[in-house]
Amino acid sequence: MTTARPAADLPTHEVTNQPVPEAGDLWAGDPALRHWAGRAGADAAALAEFGALAGTAEMRAAGRAANRHPPELRAFDRGGRRLDEVEFHPAWHRLMDLGLSAGYAAVAWEGRPGGHATHASLVYALSQIEPGCCCPMTMTYAAVPALAADAGLSSLWHPRLTARAYDPAPRPVADKGAATMGMAMTEKQGGSDVRANATRALRDGAGWRLTGHKWFCSAPMSDGFLTLAQAPGGLTCFVVPRWLPDGDRNAVHLMRLKDKLGNRANASAEIEYHGAWAEQLGEEGDGVRTIIEMVHHTRLDTAIAPAGLMRAALAEAAWWCRGRTVFQRRLIDQPLMRAVLADLALDWEGALALGLHVARAFDAGERPLARIGVALAKFHANKRCPVVVAEAMEVLGGMGYVEDTPLPLLYREAPLNGIWEGSGNVICLDILRSLARDTAAAAALTAELDAARGADPRYDAALADLRARWPALPPEAEARFFAERLALLLTASVLIRGGVAAVAEGYVATRLTGDRGMAPGTVAGLDTAAILSRLG
Known part of the structure; x- marks a missing residue:
């Protein structure tokens, strides 16, 4: 494979304002x-x-x-x-x-x-x-x-x-x-x-x-x-x-x-x-009880894989923005672009943080937390993944829609983990069953949510609102609403305790308070510099 730099001075034009892709260390750069x-x-x-x-x-x-x-x-x-x-x-x-x-x-x-x-x-x-x-x-x-x-x-x-x-x-x-x-x-x-x-x-x-x-x-x-x-x-x-x-x-x-x-x-x-x-x-x-051990562990991977897909898409978008100039300014310096990227980065880092927190529960033998936590992580991360990848594709414009870039591959992959090992409805109903039948899982989840209380009044208010809205488990028709709120609160709890103030602050402000529009980037007041620095 050649390592020579491609020719940019072509017979009809000079290739400019097109960043050159670079390989990146997946550990040192993250x-x-x-x-x-x-x-x-x-x-x-x-x-x-x-x-x-x-x-x-x-x-x-x-x-x-x-x-x-x-x-x-x-x-x-x-x-x-x-x-x-x-x-x-x-x-x-x-x-x-x-x-x-x-x-x-x-x-x-x-x-x-x-x-x-x-x-x-x-x-x-x-x-x-x-x-x-x-x-x-x-x-x-x-x-x-x-x-x-x-x-x-x-x-x-x-x-x-x-x-x-x-x-x-x-x-x-x-x-x-x-x-x-x-x-x-x-x-x-x-x-x-x-x-x-x-x-x-x-x-x-x-x-x-x-x-x-x-x-x-x-x-x-x-x-x-x-x-x-x-x-x-x-x-x-x-x-x-x-x-x-x-x-x-x-x-x-x-x-x-x-x-x-x-x-x-x-x-x-x-x-x-x-x-x-x-x-x-x-x-x-006893076939279901036997094979459920395999399902339980594959769900961990379907919870963390979308975080990887989101990171790959955002890393591509951030690289493009750092190397692309529009209206005499780098894209990465445009305030609206920074807001979009930072908002997407909150979804990615929230999924990463919760997925690895659940993996820690697997290691610690905390089976009740692992069981309920992996279901919540799988459901929420996979609902956000296609949105994040699609928006990252849009950052590149027409180039993002071309197979020369990794975005089409990532976009095709984005829905998969939400389907594999239990689609959204299956997972949400499983969450209801777990909380109804497994008192240890319910207690573990309660402890996780309570562990972040007192750090942010907005978090406390959102947790109180959830418990007031559903003092008991909701009917099946509301299972997705319930699971999403639980997943948002659990992710916020992990971020709050994780010591990354800008990410935790931004997540709580945009995911728990309702002060956010439906489209990515419809946010205000984020510490975009601190949040985007997490992309490497």
């Missing part, structure tokens, strides 16, 4: 990440090493290449024999190796302090380079606690899922030093209602045979899949290996790859089990 990761107890040395490597021009180019060359299904060989394989561009494998070797799937399970916070920070950083590759790595990370339901399966899979290595070779898991795990739950007739699943499981000696269709299978080239099927005793969780122990292909047939809006580098498939061999995980009839 003061907000360093601050919140430090408060959450993440491994700063590991993140510094990863941020420097992932932010290079080489890795950014790999992310672009993986998106320009999406995976292709190889269902059959030339003679008509079944392959059921997916072929990826080499850039995809390079990114997978980058993440897994850095501990993306492993660090949370290695017994060191701050493992989940370090993992969440890696998700945040890698989402800025190529978010599609995060999907298989996230599921590999999240499968580890679910597999603990069976000691034998855990002994086989755990050391390979946490190996800090990447091995895409198609062979039985017992013959590999490293492996990945996917998930196949959704069916056509059920969607989020997995109890309506129709895939059938019948005993076959020590194992089972599964027959059925799965509407979405994430990362179909994984070494195994957690899946749900109806056994005689009810809905049960199973591990379906892609390769049988004797080396034969399991009867997992890839019907087609999904033609998705975004997440282009990653493969998602419709699959069918044609008597696929599987092993039972957890008790028969």
